[in-house]
Amino acid sequence: MDIQLDQAPCGYFSISDSGIVRSVNQTLLDMLKLERSELLGRHIESTMSVTNKLFFHTYFYPYIQLYGHVDEMYFSFRTSDQQDVPVLLNGVRQTRDGESVVDCVVVVMRKRIEHEKDILQTKTKLQELYQATQEANKELERLHEEYEVKQQALLKVNDQLEAMASTDPLTGLKNRRFFQNSLLASLILLEQQQRHFSLLVIDIDHFKSINDTYGHPIGDLVLGNLAGLLQSMSRSSDVVARYGGEEFVIILAECDHDQAMEVAERYRFEVASSDWGQYNITVSIGVATAVQGDTDTSVFQRADQALYASKTAGRNRVTHADHL
Structure with a gap:
């Protein structure tokens, strides 16, 4: 250290990021009544009271790291x-010889009493x-735990509401809103990614006679049993829904004309050959394979027209629908 800095009319010291004193001028040593060997290599907080250590930690370190x-x-x-020396402290953080250091200058304060009051x-x-921070942190932790519990409960309720909003209560299948x-969504995938799909519209033959002969409770039982059969035969990628009354719809993902006809025939055959007890249940099916330019209305109308043709x-x- 050159003599000008060593004998400067203000104290100077340089510390590492961890607070170890790297260099110090004679003015500061005289101020603290220390020898150079007593301070070099030691932590700067060794020259502070407990109160000032807390002050130093609370203000100096965070501020110098941030700004x-x-x-x-x-x-x-x-x-x-053990005498207090009130000072005005200025510091700057910089890199020297590849190491981050904090250079500080201190000037002894004159208004000691006022400073001690400030301290x-x-x-x-x-x-x-x-x-207050400790108490606030405890309250914050309690509120956070309470929030997590309520958030999980809310998510569960939302899931239940979403399931209810998209489920047909009689059959347990997806409802018309979910199907639409x-x-x-399937039409968007067709347009953007050329992912083809087909639509089946399925109607129970002579369902009105079942209701008229056996009553609506039996009709509801038939609808539920048919829904279970359709769901059990479908893939996880398919959408099986009750459209309304005795009419069901199925979206067959990644199915072209021929594949859709094979799947639809399998549904028809399985329904016709299943044991329904004293009831004879068959279904008529209309099929439409979506093409570029289709809308939800157009593809459904074509499948519905094909269903009418089957009836x-x-x-x-x-x-x-392509055979009409």
Whole structure:
């Protein structure tokens, strides 16, 4: 250290990021009544009281790390004979020889009494702040735990509501609203990614006679049993829904014309050959394979027209819209 800095009319010291003193001028040593060997290599906090250590930790370190400098910080060091030395502290953080260091300059304060009052007030405020922070943290933790519990409960309720909103209560299948949203999503995938799909519209043949002969409770039982059969035969990628009354719809993902006809025929055959007890249940099916430019209305109308053709041709059969 050159003599000008060593004998400067203000104290100077340089510390590492961890607070170890790297260099110090004679002015500061005289101020603290220390020998150079007593301070070099030691932590700068060894020259501070407990109160000022807390102050140093609370203000100096965070500020210097965040902004890279500290300007006009009122502070106190402690001499070797335990006397407080109030100072005005300035510091700047920089890199020297590949190492991050903090260079500081201190000037002895003249208004010692006022400074000591400031220190006392600061200490009191810090203690109050610490206590308030501890209490606030505990309350925050409690509120956070309470929030997590309520959030999980809310998510569960939302899931239940979503399931209720998209489920047909009689059959347990997806409802018409869910089907329509899925149909729109499938059309978007067709347009953007050329992912083809087909639509089946399925209607129970002579269902009105079942209701008229056996009553609506039996009709509801038939609807539920048929829904279970359709769901059990479908893939996880398919959407099986009750459209309304005795009519069901199925969106067959990644199915072209021929594949859709095979699947639809399998549904028809399985329904016709299943044991329904004293009831004879068959279904008529209309099929439409979506093409570029289709809308949800157009593809459904084509499948519905194909269903009508199956009905008028004698029921218990499958018709593709392309054959009309």
